[in-house]
Amino acid sequence: DAKTTQPNSMESNEEEPVHLPCNHSTISGTDYIHWYRQLPSQGPEYVIHGLTSNVNNRMASLAIAEDRKSSTLILHRATLRDAAVYYCITHPVGTSGTYKYIFGTGTRLKVLA
């Protein structure tokens, strides 16, 4: 299984961009990279995912390194509602039917007003 590491915590000022890094140096070629966030006392919420190319959606952008050993979740303008724990997840996809999420350690993002 790929091992995924993230900084324990980060801080950002409100309305500034935030770059959340993730290292997944043992990722396999067919593993997807997912990001979720979790607010206190809530279940994880899907943010974005990708395989090789950078991805954008209404919530965030995902930048994937060319060697795929790292990725960065980008929140373009942080708001107080973005304060959460952000999980980087690798996700092998194959034909076995047992597609497990491999969770990173999570980064607690604090947004300062």
Add this chain to the structure above:
Amino acid sequence: DAMVIQNPRYQVTQFGKPVTLSCSQTLNHNVMYWYQQKSSQAPKLLFHYYDKDFNNEADTPDNFQSRRPNTSFCFLDIRSPGLGDAAMYLCATSRDGYTQYFGPGTRLTVL
């Protein structure tokens, strides 16, 4: 629109008293998962159903069982809860094992 629903949101039980947590989904997904999440830790997969096929993780204690009577519902049974089983229990669903959608969780307290 609630998609993955967990009941109850908060459950208190006594040491050794069996407890059942429930999960339902309106997504018609064929895969359902149960995770355990302890404070300041990432969720840990206990088991999952791929259609009717049950897949147990190797390190899931025998104390934890699951039932899936139909596509929409899945239950987590803890036969004899110990103090160490106090945690948030998360249900998730997916279509064919791809992107997972999580419920809000049930926080279990064991007295």
